[in-house]
Amino acid sequence: MSIGENIKQIRERNGLTQKELGDILGVSDKAVSTWERGEKIPRMGTIQKIANYFNTAAGTLIGEEGARHGVHSDTVYTLTTREIRLVESPASGSDFISSA
Template identity: 55%
Template sequence: MGISDNIKILRERYGLTQQELAEIAEVTNKAVSAWESGISEPRMGAIEKIAKKFNLKKSNIIEDNGMVISDGELPYTIAAHFDGDDYTEEELQEILKYAKYIKSKRK
């Protein structure tokens, strides 16, 4: 899994459209589509904007399996998703477990 997969995982994890991610990265939605399909890769400026918005390391976007969450690992992205809310680590773990439960019910 490379940059294209990481970008798609990030976008889907936050429930964003390609257009919404494009606005964050200050590019076109066609650019995001090209990134996800592996036709092109984002420039470092776009990667930095995405990483900053979601409180991620740039390596999460660039490196193979950078957006994969291991069982029991609390991703930085959960805290970023609830920006402004003061959740404890225990509460964030519960949110992660619930998200996994919801995903398990998908057909």
């Protein structure tokens, strides 16, 4: 199942509307709707919030679709803004080593 299908299933199983889940997460019901229809994928932080709220693992929500996109639930890291810039910018090996 896709991430969106998993979100919809767990939301409905717990008797929440899209609006109620959106309010819990601080997003609109339209955002929840786009996830459930597979038009967009929520950010990893949002996936973690959903998992925490429903007391489940983020990997349960990510499921097969996440694996196809290279997202592995057992390998989720939190990076600082500085670390993200280091990963995104083409730096020489010495630059990376000295800034780590």
